[in-house]
Amino acid sequence: MATSLKNMKAAVLGLAAAAALALPAVAADDWPSKRLTIIVPYSAGGATDVLARQVAELLGNDLDETVTVENRPGAGATLGTTQAAIARPDGYTLFMGQVSSHGIAPAVYKNLQYDPIEDFSPVTLLISIPNVMVVNQESSATSVAEFITMARDGGMTFGSSGVGSSIHLSGEMFKSRTGLELTHVPFRGSGEAVPALLAGDVDVMFDNLPSAIPHIQSGALRALAVTTPEPAEALPEVGTLSESGIDGLEGFAARSWFGILVQDDVDPGIVAKLSDALNRVIATPEFEAFAETRGAQIEGGTPQAFASFIDEELEKWRVVVDEAGVSVE
Amino acid sequence: MDALLQGLELFLSVENFVAIAIGVAVGVIVGSIPGLTATMAVALALPFTFGLDPVTSILLLVGIYKGGVYGGSITAILVKAPGTPAAACSVLDGYPLAQSGKAGKALKMALYASCTADLVSNLALIFLAGTIASFALQFGAPEYFWLICFSLTVVISISGTSLLKGLVSGLLGLLVSTVGLDLVYGTQRFTFDNFNLMSGVSYIPLLIGLFALPEVIDFYLRKAKPLAVRGADASRVSWPEFRRCLPTILRGSGIGVAIGAIPGAGATAAAFLSYGEAKRTSKRRENFGKGEIEGVAAAESGNNGVAGATLIPLLSLGIPGDVVTAVILGAFMLHGLTPGPLMFEQNLDMIYAIFVGILFSSVVLLIAGSVAIRQFVRIADVPPHILLPVVLLFCVFGSYAVQNQMFDILVMFAFGIVGFIMMRIGMAAAPFLIGFILGPLFEDNLRRSFLISDDLGVFLRSPICWIFIALTVFSLIVGLRREYQMRRTAKAVEADS
Amino acid sequence: MPPLQKHRLHWRRALFGVTTMAAAAAFAAVIVPWGVVAPRSVEHLVLSPAFLPYVLSGLVGLFAAVHAVVSLRSPELADVAREDDAHPRWLSRLCILSILLCCYWVLPETVGMLASAIAVTGGLLWLGGERRWPVFLGIALLLPAAIYLFFVTVAQVPLPTGELFG
Numbered sequence: 001m002a003t004s005l006k007n008m009k010a011a012v013l014g015l016a017a018a019a020a021l022a023l024p025a026v027a028a029d030d031w032p033s034k035r036l037t038i039i040v041p042y043s044a045g046g047a048t049d050v051l052a053r054q055v056a057e058l059l060g061n062d063l064d065e066t067v068t069v070e071n072r073p074g075a076g077a078t079l080g081t082t083q084a085a086i087a088r089p090d091g092y093t094l095f096m097g098q099v100s101s102h103g104i105a106p107a108v109y110k111n112l113q114y115d116p117i118e119d120f121s122p123v124t125l126l127i128s129i130p131n132v133m134v135v136n137q138e139s140s141a142t143s144v145a146e147f148i149t150m151a152r153d154g155g156m157t158f159g160s161s162g163v164g165s166s167i168h169l170s171g172e173m174f175k176s177r178t179g180l181e182l183t184h185v186p187f188r189g190s191g192e193a194v195p196a197l198l199a200g201d202v203d204v205m206f207d208n209l210p211s212a213i214p215h216i217q218s219g220a221l222r223a224l225a226v227t228t229p230e231p232a233e234a235l236p237e238v239g240t241l242s243e244s245g246i247d248g249l250e251g252f253a254a255r256s257w258f259g260i261l262v263q264d265d266v267d268p269g270i271v272a273k274l275s276d277a278l279n280r281v282i283a284t285p286e287f288e289a290f291a292e293t294r295g296a297q298i299e300g301g302t303p304q305a306f307a308s309f310i311d312e313e314l315e316k317w318r319v320v321v322d323e324a325g326v327s328v329e
Numbered sequence: 330m331d332a333l334l335q336g337l338e339l340f341l342s343v344e345n346f347v348a349i350a351i352g353v354a355v356g357v358i359v360g361s362i363p364g365l366t367a368t369m370a371v372a373l374a375l376p377f378t379f380g381l382d383p384v385t386s387i388l389l390l391v392g393i394y395k396g397g398v399y400g401g402s403i404t405a406i407l408v409k410a411p412g413t414p415a416a417a418c419s420v421l422d423g424y425p426l427a428q429s430g431k432a433g434k435a436l437k438m439a440l441y442a443s444c445t446a447d448l449v450s451n452l453a454l455i456f457l458a459g460t461i462a463s464f465a466l467q468f469g470a471p472e473y474f475w476l477i478c479f480s481l482t483v484v485i486s487i488s489g490t491s492l493l494k495g496l497v498s499g500l501l502g503l504l505v506s507t508v509g510l511d512l513v514y515g516t517q518r519f520t521f522d523n524f525n526l527m528s529g530v531s532y533i534p535l536l537i538g539l540f541a542l543p544e545v546i547d548f549y550l551r552k553a554k555p556l557a558v559r560g561a562d563a564s565r566v567s568w569p570e571f572r573r574c575l576p577t578i579l580r581g582s583g584i585g586v587a588i589g590a591i592p593g594a595g596a597t598a599a600a601f602l603s604y605g606e607a608k609r610t611s612k613r614r615e616n617f618g619k620g621e622i623e624g625v626a627a628a629e630s631g632n633n634g635v636a637g638a639t640l641i642p643l644l645s646l647g648i649p650g651d652v653v654t655a656v657i658l659g660a661f662m663l664h665g666l667t668p669g670p671l672m673f674e675q676n677l678d679m680i681y682a683i684f685v686g687i688l689f690s691s692v693v694l695l696i697a698g699s700v701a702i703r704q705f706v707r708i709a710d711v712p713p714h715i716l717l718p719v720v721l722l723f724c725v726f727g728s729y730a731v732q733n734q735m736f737d738i739l740v741m742f743a744f745g746i747v748g749f750i751m752m753r754i755g756m757a758a759a760p761f762l763i764g765f766i767l768g769p770l771f772e773d774n775l776r777r778s779f780l781i782s783d784d785l786g787v788f789l790r791s792p793i794c795w796i797f798i799a800l801t802v803f804s805l806i807v808g809l810r811r812e813y814q815m816r817r818t819a820k821a822v823e824a825d826s
Numbered sequence: 827m828p829p830l831q832k833h834r835l836h837w838r839r840a841l842f843g844v845t846t847m848a849a850a851a852a853f854a855a856v857i858v859p860w861g862v863v864a865p866r867s868v869e870h871l872v873l874s875p876a877f878l879p880y881v882l883s884g885l886v887g888l889f890a891a892v893h894a895v896v897s898l899r900s901p902e903l904a905d906v907a908r909e910d911d912a913h914p915r916w917l918s919r920l921c922i923l924s925i926l927l928c929c930y931w932v933l934p935e936t937v938g939m940l941a942s943a944i945a946v947t948g949g950l951l952w953l954g955g956e957r958r959w960p961v962f963l964g965i966a967l968l969l970p971a972a973i974y975l976f977f978v979t980v981a982q983v984p985l986p987t988g989e990l991f992g
Binding site for chain 2: 846916966982
Binding site for chain 2: 043046049053054057071072079082108111157162164183185186187191195196198199201210213215217289326
């Protein structure tokens, strides 16, 4: 299966490369001249999908072309990512990459059918979302240090939205950095995990900020720290794990992020044009308002910066996954 | 009181009425097409709400959701292809009714049951949200586990002619539900390195394959029958019939509200539970599964009772219980609103406006449903050799649409063959489906309970556990006794003749 | 029902029970160890990914055994009196039907979903005995085209366009 896909891809790439060689300049000048599609490897209605639809609308306005969203869910984002990787590299099929497809999944799945670096050309990092370490309001831990003291006695659990999610692996990273024994209790999505935390069935969770923030505001959950190196704009009074002063947690950085990528063989001129357009999109007031409601940080930047960001992410999650032993053979 | 008046003022605008009407209408149409679900429609409509008033956009989405939940029953009854998963239970009695020329009656009862349940659900949302939400939060893994055990006893009621075959069918459904990556360890189970199977067997293709496809295959392998021209179907639900079904509808609504308020359980479980309860207590239980109008009422009241109630954890706690409510939560956040206790303090007028709109949507549903039935009922008059190729077309397009994957078409065909074989050997398909749906919930919560606590006592930790253990045992004993008696009388009747 | 048939029926049921038992045993012995990757050490038996599959195949075997015993001991009457109304040429029709269904799986990637739908719908109409050409035109050509357009434009489902026309 893998070989036949590769062959097919090689054939497609060969054809495209020939076409690109013949008319390199025209390709970038004419672009875009037809409908663009953003492939989202998750179902309609999820966080990634909603972001993609917002980007699609604003990008459509900016480029004066229709931009549609195509949902290709399945197998923890790997199916859709594979399909994006083998799509025609003409700059009209974009991919909504995220921490799973270009961070965690390559470390977790040993036999992926795409290569996060070889098959893709990064365009622009759009937004990042911090994870936040939250406990129930009735927990006696009011700081990370207190939590760690309590957890030393054992028997503590942490909830997540599923094996291999950024929520799970943030917890695993915390475990391996602090040497604590925490039992992982997986749920199917944050929507199921948060009630368990509210009911006190799990002790802690490294939830994505947007799903946790209503409960932090209402006082039902207590935020101990955010997982990014800098404090989150939405929760300025909450410190970071990195600066909590606990041995092993310096430089702790775990977050969800979203960015647009295209196939590896897309004309560099198109990538540059697309990157400029996306940077304009995320600077619009509409997008800023959207990001604020989601507790997200707007990122932006050049394709090169995004490429080195992905390299770092891949390396970071590989270490965590190896230590936690959650890979799928 | 002031907030209530302000809420009314907020609600009374032309846009809101139009939004609800359009939403419900779109929902009914989308819901009736197999494979296109209310979830997809709500997600597709979300971008249109960017420019709308917050209340208007929420009402539009809620309207689509409610229309979609009802719409699924239409094709379930007419062509045995449930438009939405939750409508699968309506097939059991709705399709036999349609086959005997009473499609109109079945459709109308489905509509009345849906609207009644919807209204009950909305009232529960408005008056009992706080109480129900705190009750729902008491459902941890062990409580959930016993609830699912109780739900699984429904298999006894829906096993059809052979109880043992029904049990085997349910077990096979459970077995198929284990396909995919393991929840706790992330290891492969029956996926054999196929990435298409890693997130499990897709639900809607399985459902369509199991129910609709066997009818198609069967038709082509039988002797051509003289066309049974049924004529425009004018059968309707009489008042005594509705009154007879009313207790069932109200109980179904109650079950729907309870299940809907617990995040993650879903409308399908509610529909089957309601059906099982109705069959267990009905005086006409021998008739269930053969075209009993009460069965349609039970199934539809169960799944529509969920619709309003899923908004309870969303509005009062800010927790989305399923994918649709997660999208609606997204819509709230797009307008800078955060559902939860804070919203009740800060935007009470808006909450009231939404409540009034939701109440109004039940009425719109009744109107839109009546109009839809009048059009759809004509399908019953289309000769099968023309209808079935078109049904197959929808099945194929719909299966593909779920994940935009060709693989799902293969899944649909595979379970079509399974369903056809089951039909030939007299094994009921409904237990298979209920096993498949409840399987992950059963296993997840069993294992989660072990993760949360090392102590087996966790399974007996709360009164809710005890209540559901008692219900499970009661339901098993009564259900098995009833089945045994029914078989004995059936035998006696046959021996007499 | 004549006694001979009754006799055959309960043997058929016993056969069903025995076959199912054998299948369950084979499943537990071969498929589960092959298809389920279980971690080396598991805290509780219940936590193992293979736990439920083993329990389920055991239960299937158990119920099948009960079924076999019950049918041999107390031959019940027929479930449903099924009159034999199979089509005289059911085998060839089954072959045509299988081919048509396979078209839905094989063709869309090359010729597109629309062309496949038209071909299969037309084939099925013909198989169902429809010979009036206006009906053919309407149901096999216009209807799939309309439904296709609805899915692609309104519901925004990217149905395959096929490599030939993509």
